[in-house]
Amino acid sequence: MAFPVPAHLPRRANPQDVSSEILMKIDQATNQTLTASLATSWLAELEATIQATKSHIHDRIHVDLPKFExxxxxxxxxxxxxxxxxxxxxxxxxxxxxPETGLVPTLVRSLTAHASLAQQSADATVRHETLSHLLRCRTEFGSVLSLVQLGKLPQAVEACGEFEQMFRDAPAHLHQTNVMVDLKRKFQATKSRVEEQLSEAYTRSVTVSPKYLEILPSVVVRQSDSVLSLPDVLSSLSTNSLSSHLATLRRDIMTYYVDHFLRQPTSLTVSSDTSLTIFPSPPNSEDLTTRIDNVSATLKFLSTHFMVSLPSSEAHTFSRSLCKPIVTSVLTNLLVPSLPSSFDLLPQFLSLSKHALAFEDEYVVQLLGDDKSDRPIKAWVDGMGGHYERQRRVQILETSRIIILAPESAPDRFLVEVNDKMPEVVPVQSEEGHDASWGFEDEEKPVNGGAADDGDGWGFDDDAEPKSAPAAADVTPAPSAATEDVEDDGWGFDEEETDPAPDPQEPPATNGHHEPEPDAWGWNDDDAQADSTEDTVWDDPWSDPPEKPSAVKNPRPPPAPSITPNTSLSSPASTSSPKMATRLEKLANKGKKHLNGSSPMSSPALSTPISSSPKPTPATPSLPPPPPPATVKSPEKRPPRLSTSVAVPKEMYLVSGRVRQIINIVEDVLIEGRKFAASKILPAIETSSPPGTVLLQSAASILDLYRALYPVKFAGSLKSAQDAPMQFSNDCLYLSGEIARVEGAARGDALAPVKDRLGECRHRLKILGDSWFEDTVEQHRQSANDTIARGAEGFTFTADQDRYDECESAISRAVQEVKRLAQRWKGILNKSKYYTAIGMVTDAALSRVLEDVLALPDIPEVESHRLSELCRILHGLEALFEPFVVAYVPSWLKFSYLSELLEASMVDISYLFDSGALVDFEVDELVGLVRALFADTALRTNTINKLTGGRP
Incomplete structure (x- = not known):
């Protein structure tokens, strides 16, 4: 039964032939449809098809029958x-x-018989060759053994070479045989024994030790009677063994006989022409040329007894291999370490260098055969000047580095006198019949001796003219306005003096002046110090004239002029009642009369002497002193007579001992550099810079090294200690002045190679010293400002006792801080800079108080009294400046008036404003102060309108 094909599968195409069609029909038939008649029909159809095919074939044949046949x-x-x-x-x-008679089986049998005969013949031949070669190997090996036993090592080496050739010529089938492997093992053992005996003979022939060098011309082979010469031994050694022995010999020669000879004193002894013996020599009277002679003797000994025994190829290679190490050792161990550290030792060293040149030419070039164009010793000697300068620079900088990094030593410090090259000519106002309240008396005393000598260590003496200071740093004042022509510049010399309106409450005074009031400042005391009409007070310490037109000037304005525009009147720090207007009026009149009715503060170069007196405590008012005798006013007023006086007071400042050592080294280096440049003992070479340039520039490098190392090494002390920054500033300024002195002392172009660098170092040291001074002062100014700002918190609510205590504590801390700072700086800075620095710090504290008090919107009566008391605490700082407080504290007069204005009446304020006593205050400040102190009344309004209307 046929398998049913699914409907979805493609169907086969219809068959074209009859058999296929019949088979299809048979396939389609089933049990029900298959019948005899159907089968008969299939047979009939098949028969018909066969007949038709036959008929068709027959027809095709007969269509072309001849061709078919x-x-x-x-x-x-x-x-x-x-x-x-x-x-x-x-x-x-x-x-x-x-198999029996066929050609192929017969041929195969014949070939098989022939192959068997050929194999037998080949086996016999190979056996014969093998036995013959083995016999020759045995014979040769026996001869090698006999030579070795007899001690004939050179012949044994040649026999070994022939035997090795026999090994190479041996048949291939013998290489891996047991007999050949065993023979090779025995031969290698014999060969090694020969190499060992040759090495042992070389070792006994050439002996190198730290004490002696021995080279024997011949040696007896051990366990034999044979004697071998050194050339035979060297020529018989294998290439590797000989290279190894020569490398060891070269190392020992360089270590024991070249480096050793060049490093320390020794003596050589040649005994029996076969050995060199070394003996140590005392170094006391040694000539360094002897060391080169010892090396020369060693090389000559080697050349005579050893190099002639070497094979020609090895002799040339060995001698050339010694050239570079020997030349390097001469430079490294003798010439470079012996390079003198001073110019005076150079001539002796030149003879040594010439001896080294002769050694290089005779022994290195000629004896050892080195290249003539490559002569390191000659090249080094030609550039010996540069080597000397560079080595000296290293030594100088190392010595300077040790000095710079050495710990601070207080006993090494010394005082230096300030040397003013350009003294300042100060115009001094000379007027007869001046007001006695300014402290002028008939007797003349110099300003620098105005106060009694308190032994403060400033180093001043009573002479009017300063003594010349040796090698001191130059602190030169800047040109001031006083040295120029005096014109109508606001001094009021060309204006007519007018007397102030007399106060009806006061009795008339002689010569138009008011009678002096009891003054809390003590300006009318009998013991007030007088100022000479020909001497001036301290000059402006910042008024330094430039040393040269090209020098960089200090861009800072003078921080502490003698008299600033804010110093119109003396400080009336009175402790009287705020209602006592008469004393303030009379104080203003005194100042106004003396100053010729105008503000005399227009020129900062004018130095107005102010006598000093102790200040009373805020709680105890001063008693009025007896009135001074009245002075007769001159009937004719003329401009004050100007007298010029050269006042250069001596001032001292403290300098570290290390900077004196540094400047001494700099001077020594410059002297050595000039001497070196002027000498002609060294060979002249073509270089980009003349001789001595490196040495001269080392002087500037010392200063650069100081500027680079000191602030880093001592950074901790510069930050923590109060005196260390000022000491460093003094040191830098001292070095700057000393460099200027050294430059000025040089003649001609002696310092031309280093002149620019020295000028740059001087300028940078000056900037560094000034910068440290200014930064330190600014740091303490900020500290004083912050102490008052954080503690007082604007001076508000001082009526409360707790707040008042806090403000009082803050001001007291600021005062103590300034006083401690003054104690630390007084022994370091010169007097002018000391007053300037302390004055700037004091001014910062006063300015903070002024700013906070003037910013208060309302000041009740109780607070005004307490604020005045707080201000008087700062008056204790006046003792630091007597009698120069006004000259160095710009805010002092303004601050002093503030303490009085806080307790003054509106009449006092109005009168002082009219008299020009309050020129330090801005109009807005005065208006704000009046509004804060007084209630809103018509009088306050009129006073404010008067203030805003402008100054008279």
């Missing part, structure tokens, strides 16, 4: 020939392959 005959002929060929092939196969 021809092809038919041809096929029968082919069949006949095929049968004949098959029979012939069968006969030939029998002839070839028949």
């Amino acid at each position: 021809q092809q038919f005959e041809s096929s029968k002929s082919v069949q006949t020939r095929l049968q004949s060929l098959a029979s012939n092939v069968d006969g030939l196969s029998h002839t070839l392959s028949d």
Whole structure:
């Protein structure tokens, strides 16, 4: 039963032939449809198809019958020939392959017999060759053993070479045989024994030790009577063994006989022409040329006794291999370490260098055969000047580095006198019949001796003219306005003096002046110090004139002029009642009369002397002193007579001992550099810079090293200690002045190679010293400002006792801080800079108080009294400046007036404003202060309108 094809599968194409169609029909038939008639029909159809095919074939044949018959005959002929060929092939196969008579089996049997005979012949030949070669190897090996036993090592080496050739020529089949492997093992052992005996003979012939060098011309082989010469031993050694021995010999020669000779004193002794013996020599009277002679003797000994025994190829290579190490050792161990550290030792060193040049030419170039164009010793000697300068620079900088990094030593410090090269000519106002309240008396005393000598260590004496200070740093004042022509510049010399309106409450005074009031400042005391009409007070310490037109000037304005525009009147720090207007009026009149009715503060160069007196405590008002005798006013007022006086007071400041050592080194280096440049003992070479340039520039490098190392090494002390920054500033300024002195002392172009660098170092040290001074002062100014700002918190609510205590504590801390700072700086800075620095710190504290008090919107009566008391605490700082407080504290007069204005009446304020006493205050400040102190009344309004209307 046929398998039913699923409907979804593709169907087979219909068959084209009859048999296929019948088979399809048979396949489609089932048990129900298959019948005899159906099968008969299939047979009939098949028969009909067969008949039709036959008929078709027959028709095709008869269509071309002749051709068919021809092809038919041809096929029968082919069949006949095929049968004949098959029979012939069968006969030939029998002839070839028949086991008995066939050709192939017979040939195979013959070839097999021939191959067997050939193999037997080859085996016999190989056996013969093998035995013959082994016999020769045995004979040769026996001869090698006999030579070794007799101690004939050179012949044994040659026999070993021949035996090795026999090994190489041995048949290939012998290489891996047991007998050949065993023979090779025995031969290698014998060869190694020969190498060992040769090495042992070389070791006994050439002996190198730290004490002696021995080279024997011949040696006896151990365990034999044979004697070997050194050339035979060296030529018999293998290439590797000889290279190893020569490398060891070269190392020992360099270590024991070249480096050792060049490093320390030794003596050589040649004994029996075969050995060199070394003896240590005392170094006391040693000539360094002896060391080169010892090396020369060693090389000559080697050349005579050893190098002639070497093979020619090895002798040249060995001698050339010694050239570079020997030359390097001469430079490293002798010439460079012996390079003198002073110019005076150079001539002696030149003889040593010439001896080294002769050694290089005779022994290194000629004896050892080095290249003539490569002569390191000659090149080094030609550049010896540069080597000397560079080595000296290293030594100088190392010495300077040790000095710079050494710990601080207080006993090494010394005082230096300030040397003013350009004294300032100060115009001094000379007027007869001046007001006695300014402290002028008939007797003349110099300003620098105005106060009694308190032994403060400033180093001042009573002489009017300063003594010349040796090698001191130059602190030169800047040109001030006083040195120029005096014109109408606001001094009021050309204006007519007018007397102030007399107060009806006061009795008339002689000569138009009011009678002096009891003054809390003590300006009318009998012991007030007078100022000479020809001497001036302290000059402006910042008024330094430039040393040269090209020098960089200090861009800062003078921080502490003698008299600033804010110093119109003396400080009336009175402790009287705020209602006592008469004393303030009389104080203003005194100042106004003396100053010729105008503000005399327009020129900062004018130095107004102010006598000093102790200040009373805020709680105790001062008692009025007896009035001074009245002075007669001159009937004719003329401009004050100007007298010029050169006042250069001596001032001292403290300098570290290390900077004196540094400047001494700099001077020594410059002297050595000039001497070196002027000398002609060294060979002249073409270089980009003349001789001595490196040495001269080392002087500037010392200063650069100081600027670079000191602030880093001592950074901790510069930050923590109060005196360390000022000490460093003094040191830098001292070095700057000393460099200027050294430059000025040089003649001609002696310092031309380093002149620019020295000028740059001087300028940078000056900037560094000034910067540290200014930064330190600014740091303490900020500290004083912050102390008052954080503690007082604007001086508000001082009526409360707790707040008042806090403000009082803050001001007291600021005062103590300034006083402690003054104690630390007084022994370090010169007097002018000391007053300037302390004055700037004090001014910062006063300015903080002024700013906070003037910013208060309302000041009740109780707070005004307490604020005045707080201000008087700062008056204790006046003792630091007597009698120069106004000159160095710009805010002092303004601050002093503030403490009085806080307790003054509106009449006092109005009168002082009219008299020009309050020029330090801005109009807005005065208006704000009046509004804060007084209630809103018509009088306050009129006073404010008067203030805002402008100054008279």
